[in-house]
Amino acid sequence: MIAGMRSRVACAALAAVAALACNEGLRPTTCNGICGTLAFSGTVPESTQAVYVVAYHTFPHSRDSLFNFQPPLPSLHALPLGGAPTFYDIPVPAGRYEWVLAVWVKQGFNLTNADSTLREAGYYRDSADTSQPGAVTVAGGPADTINFVVDFAHMHPPCHYYNPPCQ
């Protein structure tokens, strides 16, 4: 009886090892939320502090919702300024994003002068109507090939998209 119990213990241990070991760790992934390639156009302004890619669940039609973007502020990583097209990847939670854009940040930016120091510098566009933003859905996996152009020659302040827009 003891021998039987011993063998059962040994089998249970082996089964546990096999079950627990049959899994994989980190693997290469080309995306971690929303990713794609950015192309650059225009001359980078001398007053540039940084450029970031952010995503809004809901289009920001007012100053109050301007900072409701993903990823959160501390997670932002500045993009290269101009040059060859570059891969970008922003880690965002699952969900639907109405606006994925590049934000140009002027030197001297702070939370109180956002309207004068932030600019939309390009956004992912709806393939059916390229004048409109394209919605991006992250569900069950990343959203890749979210490619667009960062155009330093045609940038718009946040209030350009407010309702009503600024003049």
Add this chain to the structure above:
Amino acid sequence: MTRLLIFLGLAGTLVDTAGAQGTAVLYGVVTDTLGAPLRATVRAGDRETTADGEGHYRLHLAPGRVGRVTVRVNHLGFATLVDTVVVVAGDSLERDYHLQAAVVELQPTIVTAAKHSQLLDQSVTSVALVSDTDLARRAVSGVDEAVNKAPGVLFLSGQVNIRGSSGFVEGLGSRVLLLVDGVPANQGDRGGIDWDMVPVGDVDHVEVVKGAGSALYGSAALGGVVNLITHDIPVGFHGRLRATGGTYANPPYDAWQFRDYTGGLGGLDATGSYGTETLRGSLTLGGRHSDGYREQDRSDQWETSGRVEWLPQPGTRVTASGAWTSHQYQVFPTWCIPTACDTRGQAFQPFMIDTSGRGSYTRSNKGYVAATFDRTSSPTFAWQARASWLRTHFTDVNPDDWSVANRLGAELRGVLHAGGDDRVLTVGVEGARTGVTSDIFGDSGRVGDHTEIAVDDSERTTVVSPRIGAVLTSAFGTWRASVGRGFRAPTVAERYVTTRALGFQVVPNPGLRPETAWSFEIGNSGAFASWGRLDAALFWTEARDLIEPAFIAVFDSATKDTTLEIQIQNVSRARLRGLDASVTVTPAPALTATVAYLYLDSRDLTRDTVLSFRPRHLLTLSTDYQWRSLSVGADFRFTSRIERIELESVFGQDPRVAARVLDLRAGWQQGPLSARVLVTNALNYIYNFVPRTLEPVRTISVVATWTY
């Protein structure tokens, strides 16, 4: 920083009796039943020694301890042998002992839990032992590798956790106290642990005391104590030469390749000792090199240690010991993500660094000197005086920082066997003073381009940290229960550090208060069959004022800018509770297996969330099989996915997985020669615990040892 610790302990133990007056020597050889020598512990009354590598032991019996004496011979993996001998005053007696292999060691002796020698099952708190057999089988190259396999212990990128005590705070403080032969060895400035302080070859075994140990050990022992016990120096000439060589696996996917060669590691260390009846000394020299398993991960280490013992008369021992290690290593800051380097189209490159950290490098020198005077004044009273000096000095390149910390410590302790065999009173006082000179600890006391830290009276805090416990032997094993309070004073680094980390400015917080915790535990240990033994404990810790990093928003009225900064704060009330259990079985005579499981329920009561960096499940399976001079073994460890990390807003979207790590080993031993092959992380499982910091990949190494 000055600390004073007064402790008082009363605990049960077993004391043998002796009759006639005079001195005597008990000596002989300890082997297993096949004649292989054992480094067994031989104990007679309150005297104890450890046999050398050839099994020879020699025990001096103090005046008043001769006559009829009960001798206990212990070795892990063997049944304790109890012998009664009659020793005549002034004479010597030879006794050879042959130990029978057993399921588990029934009565190992420990010295850390109560600051005096006691049997393991008489400890009121849980203690995990890493025996000399464990160290030899795993042929580890670092002390941390050995401690990491102990039940309930988990290392997170070098930071030790006992039952989830520390989490991970970038090395800025440890809630576990490291001792080297009882001498506190945590860094004086940052409070962390340098696991390379002592050459691993000097370590005989390790005792891990779980739960708050501040009653006996003061600050830093909030979550537990790790005591490295070094080898005794045997009589005669002895030597050991150990050579190590190995390779690191390359990344398992082409997309992650980062170099065009295979990384290697190697090391060589030599120990020599000579001892007579009255004077003994040993010296160890060693060096090792590693290419590392990641980009910018090379390291070189040189180490030396020495020890001298003088036994002028029976019952008196004077010991001087010291060690010095110089470790130069490249620093892998965080792995690379898009825009931080060329990820070649990948979301992350775990083997490549963020280019902002290129060139990061650290030179870390550390060492200690300690002197101890032990005196057994009578059969019932012994006392010890100890002084120590611990020095750490690191120099960082990118960012350029440096710090020198000197910690002077002293302790006076008495142990009274207060009548009968089961009452021991331990009384003592311990003090320490730490001086720090650095360029990163704010502008307090700034001198020239650096800072000298001094603590005035207004910053001194008195924390009363009692502990009470009991042990009850029953037909259902030995029950233990204890309640204790622990505390940890903030380190100099936590209070005064000014640097940059993770892209944010880190600002000082001189007003930090000590963090405190009450620990409760109830446990049971005992054999449940002739082939199995169980040790299990339920534990519960309530912590207050936990010292953790936090984001703060700072508004500059001049520039009207608002920026985020990191500051170390007293932020949390926390609760850690769970089950810490292990089962050891021997399904066949030469086969042993151990299953250890830790269930941890940790809560940040302030924010009502899971505590960061505390995995809920930790499972360790170990097995070893011995056939003549050959042995094989394996360890498997499962660590559940860490549910929450600090700075979640920055790293929360990073990939995290559970860890499943399999280590394999095989060994051969014939006389003075032994060779071992180790394959750690044999499945080459790719994982991380700490954000953007890859844990070691598969490493194959061969260790050859010659012992004289």
